[in-house]
Amino acid sequence: MVISHYSALKALSDPDSSYYVASMLPSLVIETVLVCIQVVMILFILYLGLKHKKLFKYISISFIVYNILLNTIDTFMFSHVQTTLSGIIPDDTSYTDIFRSFIYAVIWIPYFLRSKRVKNTFIY
Numbered sequence: 001m002v003i004s005h006y007s008a009l010k011a012l013s014d015p016d017s018s019y020y021v022a023s024m025l026p027s028l029v030i031e032t033v034l035v036c037i038q039v040v041m042i043l044f045i046l047y048l049g050l051k052h053k054k055l056f057k058y059i060s061i062s063f064i065v066y067n068i069l070l071n072t073i074d075t076f077m078f079s080h081v082q083t084t085l086s087g088i089i090p091d092d093t094s095y096t097d098i099f100r101s102f103i104y105a106v107i108w109i110p111y112f113l114r115s116k117r118v119k120n121t122f123i124y
Helices: 001-015 024-051 057-088 094-113 117-119
Strands: none
Touching: 001 024, 001 057, 094 117
């Protein structure tokens, strides 16, 4: 299975291939770095939440904003790759993750900022 993914990646990133997309390899590298940052943030938020640190709410808010940015970058990067590869413009359903992240932020950011429960729980 790994070999088939490697050959597919090679076909997409090899300039001699008919499936070559110039922005595919940089897109995958950027995506990998952004997801690694996201994993580190999740682990840090988990630590802060378990220790009831005051910094929890601010890092959680920054994570929510980071998620919106990540979904936006991801959607536009890979819609560009898809358009380049197949000539098909992605439909409107590819933007649902951005919309979902935005709705999540509209609900949770005010909660973290105004909730008495959050202020009383994360005090250290």
